[in-house]
Structure formats: structure tokens, C-alpha cells
Amino acid sequence: RDDALFAQALNNMALGSITQDDISIFRGRLFPSLPLDIANDRDSCIFKLFSTNDAVNSCNADILAQIAGEYFQSDCHDQVVGKGRSAAAKLSFLKSMQNADLPAHETMGLHLSLTLKVGGRYMITNSLDTSDGLINGTTGTLKKIDYGHYRILSSSEPIKLTIRVWLLLDDAYCGKKKRAEVANSSSSTSTISAAWTPIDPVILVVKRRLNSSLSIKRTQFPLTVAEAVTIHKSQGSSYNRVCIHLNGRSLSRSLMYVACSRAITASGLYLIGDKFEPTKPPRTNDDITSELNRQKTVQLETTFNRFTARNNGFRYQLAFHNVRSLKAHIDQVINDKSYLTPDFLLFAETWATEQQSFVIPGFEEASRTNVGSSAPRANGTICFINSQNVDSQLLTNVYQRIATDSNSHKMSISAFVYNDLLVASVYRSTRFSLDRCLVELKDLLKLQSSHTIIAGEFNSDFDDDQNSLTDTFSRYGLKSCLDDNIKSTTKYGSFIDNIFTDIADCTASRYISLTSYHDPLFMQFNL
Secondary structure (H helix, E strand, O other): OOOHHHHHHHHHHHHOOOOHHHHHHHHOOEEOOOOHHHHOOOOOOOEEEEOOHHHHHHHHHHHHHHOOOOEEEEEOEEEEEOOOOOHHHHHHHHHHHHHHOOOHHHOOOOOOEEEEEOOOEEEEOOOOEHHHOEOOOOEEEEEEEEEEEEOOOOOOOOEEEEEEEEEEEOOOOOOHHHHHHHHOOOOOOOOOOOOOEEEOOEEEEEEEOOOOOOEEEEEEOOEEEOOEEEHHHHOOOOEOOEEEEOOOOOOOHHHHHHHHOOEOOHHHEEEEOOOOOOOOOOOOOOHHHHHHHHHHOOOOOOOOHHHHOOOOOOOEEEEEEEOOOHHHHHHHHHOOHHHHOOOEEEEEOOOOOOOOOOOOOOEEEEEEEOOOOOOOOOOOEEEEEEOOOOOHHHEEEEEEEEEEOOOOOEEEEEEEEEOOEEEEEEEEOOOOOHHHHHHHHHHHOOOOOOEEEEEEEOOOOOOOOOOHHHHHHHHOOOEEOEOOOOOOOEOOOOOOEEEEEOOOOEEEEEOOOOOOOEOOEEEEEOO
């Protein structure tokens, strides 16, 4: 909003807590009738809002009648389609449709008969091209009507019909693609402004017969007169100038708020009537009010709140993530509080070379294993410690290992011991020998410690009850600490990342990543 006081007044109106200062703002925009300079200014459009369709239709008809412009009545063309019914049944269905004269909102926004008048304001009623801004609700001024002719019989008189209309849209960004298409075609002429957007008739199914295969296809311009619109129709739009008629049926608080909040500023709001009555606050037993009051008494606990909380009964927190290139995704890490809260921050598949350095605010490297070449590869692990929570002087037995099997596939391990706790980050490439992997893990577990945490992407299916990695860890008193309801750790549904530990007082779950196929894993624990 460009008007802070007006915005606050609107908020108070919506909540039913409107103040005397707010009332003064709205009463300052009260007029017995629309000022003539505004009413006669066709170049600076003003949207007139009413609460009923009848009032809208009456206003639209009155304004179109006052415009001295070219005029044409565009009648729709209805066609019955479908099989299995007689010609008489189809004709009866067609006549019933035409006699019903249904409002456009019941016929896919296509009028039975549409008044076209050059200089009048119109609104698109169907989404023609969302990428080009030609959507339901787009408004503009009719500038030109193109005509064609047809004959019922070759010997009959030609019948005039509209084949295309041209709108000067209120938003110049809407219809740019459509205007460019026409400008490059042979149909472009010197009488057509480059700022005008062509609108062609559309064909839509507007009615289906119950218990029958018959339906009616209507051909008509997807437009409706928009000198005035209903308050409901205006929802979601913002206008420079808005005129609201207050005479007659009083508006509810919600309708008044919707209507007034269409104006961008208070100076663009015109309230037409004898007086402005402050909207009443909601009843104490109002369903919405009751729910809003209830929500004030409870706190929404998201899945990830506990990852950033330090007062949840656990002394330590650890995060592990197969980041798929730490250099490429370091911004995700340093801008996400969930990564900056843990005491231990472990990464796998870092793609890190010796030349690269990583700065994470508040953290320092504890152990790092690069890919073993000057070029980044899908390997590598790294461990960070939170320098505010973890005393680096208590680090011992820093372990860095990159193993190569007989087929040149690699496995990376970075580990350290902190205060008698072994912490390790593991990355096993997809084809690295499983037998060799078990050997490497057994060597890792030779490091002396009272407790152990091994987190990694093991590229092994942990959904398999016969998983040899799980069996091996079990022999060392280690088991997965992930929640039992976790059945996958990747976007592809595979369960190949895990955290194994012998710490009993712990909990672990997963987070989300927008950059990696793997879910980050979080563990909280006490020693």
C-alpha cells in the first residue's frame, strides 16, 4: 500500500476495531455524487463497485448509453453437439437454452448477447493466455471493432458480425505477446495502434444436459462490460480509483472491507452516499472470531521448530546432509538457521578440492577429506563444529580417509573424537565394494571412544531387513536413531542415508532441501 494510515484503517475495519481516526479517513472520502471531473475523465478509469448484479447491470447500461461511440450487439452462436438424440430433441435443448437467458457467470463468462461500444470499459472473463496476462479479470477500453459478413444461403443478403475487437488494456504488460504476434502478421494495418490488444471469439461448452450426451457449445467474445463490477468480482484486484455506492442496502463489514481495500490510496476512494456508518465489530460468538481467538491461545509447532530450539531437553545437536557440492550450495547452509544451530555439522558428497575453502559463520572445520583430485568429483566429506558450543581443544584423533576399491570406486570418511565421543561423516559411492566398505567402517570403529555417532550416505537399502551394514553396526552396539516412520531419505523414495549410534537418550528426524536429492538428517542427544 502507498498510504500507511489508510492501510491501518482498512486492517482495523477488517478486524471490527475501527477507530475515530479511521472513521475520519472514510468520511473524508464521502461524496453525494461522483465529482464531474472524475466522472467525465474517461482516460483515468474509475471502477464502480456495487453489491448486486442488478445494480451493476443497470450502471453499465446507463454509462454505455452515454458514450458517443460505435456500437454493435454481438449475439452468440450456440450449437448443440452430442450423439444419440433426435433432431427435435436437439432443437428443444437449444431453444430452452436461449429462452433461459442465463447470466454470464453460469455460461463460462460468455453472454447470450454482448453490447460492444467503442470507448466502453470491458473485462476479460476467461483465461486466454496466463503467461501473457490475458486472464479472467484483466480490464481495458474497447478501441475498435472489426467486422465480417456471412450468408445463410448463397443467394441471401449478407449478415454482419463481429470477428475481432481491440482493447487498450489498463496494464501495459498484459497482452504484450499477443500484440507482438499481430504486429508481425499481415493483418496489422495503419489504423491499429501498437498498444491495442486483439481479442477473438472463443468456443466453450457452456451447458450440458442432465442424463444425456448433449451439450451446447457457445461462440462469443470472452468479455463483459466493466464500467461497474460487483464487489465479489473485484476481489484480488487493486485500482487507482474506486467508487462505492453506499445508498440502499447497507454493506456488511466483510463486503465493506473488500470494497474499500480495492483502492490503493485513500485519495483514490470515492464513497457515494449520505453518510458513512462505522462497521460493527463481529459478534462474540462469530465462528471466525472464535477461531481467531482460539489461535491466539495455541502455538503452531512445525516439524522443523525443534531443529532450532536449544531448550528442548537435549544438550547436543548434530546435522548431516549429502549436500551434492558444498561450494554450489553453501548459500543454502549459511542462510538457514537450522544448519547454524547444531553443535556438529556434517556433510557428504562435498565435491571439495584442496583449493576450496568454506566459511560458515560460527563454525570451524574439525575434519575434512577432499575428493583426491584437482577437479571436483562426486565424493568427499567434511565435519564442522560450532565454535560457540564446542571446545575445539577437546578434539582428538582427527580421522581423514579416502579409500579406493579394486574397481577405482571411492569411499570418503571424515571423523574426530570430541570429549570421548566419536563423530564421523561417511560417503560411499554407488559402486564402491560393500565388503571393502565394511572393512573401512571396522577400521574407523577402532578409534577409542565411549560413544559413537556415524552419519552418512551409505548407498545401501536400509529398507532391507537383511542389510549387512545394519548387521555390522549392530555387532558394535550401534543402531539407527531415525524415527521409525522414516521410510526414505531422498526425493526418489530410497532409504540410503542414516545415522547410527550407541547413545540411548536421543532422537532423530529429517529436514528438507531445495538443492539436493537427499534430505538433511538431524539428531538431538544427551551424553
